[in-house]
Amino acid sequence: MDSIEVVILIFSAIAAFSFFKTWYQPLKSLWPPDRNRISQIVLGLLPIVFLGLMIFILRNMASFDVVNDKVFILFYIILGYVWIALGLYLMSLFFDIHLAYDAIQLNNKAALAAVTGNFFVLAFIYAGSNVGDGPGWWCVLFAGSLGLAAWIILGIITNICTNIFERITVDRDIGCGIRFMIYLICSGVILGYACSGDWTSFYMTIIEFSSGWPVLPLTAVYILIELIFKKLSKHEVSA
Numbered sequence: 088m089d090s091i092e093v094v095i096l097i098f099s100a101i102a103a104f105s106f107f108k109t110w111y112q113p114l115k116s117l118w119p120p121d122r123n124r125i126s127q128i129v130l131g132l133l134p135i136v137f138l139g140l141m142i143f144i145l146r147n148m149a150s151f152d153v154v155n156d157k158v159f160i161l162f163y164i165i166l167g168y169v170w171i172a173l174g175l176y177l178m179s180l181f182f183d184i185h186l187a188y189d190a191i192q193l194n195n196k197a198a199l200a201a202v203t204g205n206f207f208v209l210a211f212i213y214a215g216s217n218v219g220d221g222p223g224w225w226c227v228l229f230a231g232s233l234g235l236a237a238w239i240i241l242g243i244i245t246n247i248c249t250n251i252f253e254r255i256t257v258d259r260d261i262g263c264g265i266r267f268m269i270y271l272i273c274s275g276v277i278l279g280y281a282c283s284g285d286w287t288s289f290y291m292t293i294i295e296f297s298s299g300w301p302v303l304p305l306t307a308v309y310i311l312i313e314l315i316f317k318k319l320s321k322h323e324v325s326a
Contacts, residue, residue, distance in 0.1 A: 088158055092224065099165045106172040110134060113187040123194045129203060130190065134168070137210045141167050141217070150220045166224065167213050174209035174235065178202075181239050183252050197255045197264030204271030208238050208278070215279030221286035229289065233296045234278040241274065241306050249313040262316065270309040277302040 088096070114127045145153055145160045153159045179185045184205070189198035212234035216227045246252045251267055254260045281299025286292065 088162070092162065095224065096162050096165065099162075099169045102172065103165045103168040106168050107134070109172070110186070113191045123191060125196070126191055126194070126199050129199060130186070133203065133206050134171075137167065137171065137206075138164065140210055140214055144214045144217050148218045150217075153217075163217060163224070163227070166227075167210075170213045170231065171206065171209050174238075175202075175205070177235070177239060178205045182242055182246070184256060189256050195256065195259050197259050197261045200261070200264035200268040201255050201271075204268030204275075208271045208275035209235075211272075211275035211279035212238065212282055213279075215282040218283035219285040226286040226292075230282040230284075230286075230292055230296070233293065234282045234299075237278055237281075237299065237302065238274070241302065245270075245306060245310055245313075248310045249317060251313060254317070260320070263313070266309070266313065266316070270305070274302045274305055277305065 111131070114131055141164050142160070145163055147154065149160075149163070153163065175186060182201075182205070184190075184198055184201050186202050189195045190202045212231050213227075215234070216231035221227065251263060254263045255267065277299050281296045281302075284292075284295050
């Protein structure tokens, strides 16, 4: 591990500690304690699930110089939590879905489903970016950034067509939240696969990312389904 990686590890560890504090503190401070038990259990387990996923990926499918190096495995796990923290910030920025406010404080189950789905998208993209041989951490981040950009763009397009974010945060449509979660998990698997592979160059990484094209028809089908449910819900209200 060179000096740059040591510096990244130190700052990532500080950022990861901040992430855990931001993630778990709202769960602990709920009053009364049993007010939102489902959210406490689900959100409390997600970082642990991510840890298990990353240990499996880094021990079995990562670059040859990582799989047997405990220091590098720790490095990429800690960097992964920083990745999750960044992704959740982007979720609140572009999707207007907030972990502490919507999913915890307001006890919004639709938002809980959406946050869970977005967490898995971020986890799958980062895990996929670690699959294959590569010369360094920057390869992981570059490949992952392609998946991250696709996730945000597709989410924005979906919302423009279906107004899904308001239906989750304002209307608290639990069915909408669950469907969105399922879509996110499925698209996360596809985008994670698209981010995986051996590193050759920046250009080839972009070309190889096109293997994630099935996410486009998946998104189109999901938008169609949401439009149907949205129309049905309007008819129920008018009736």
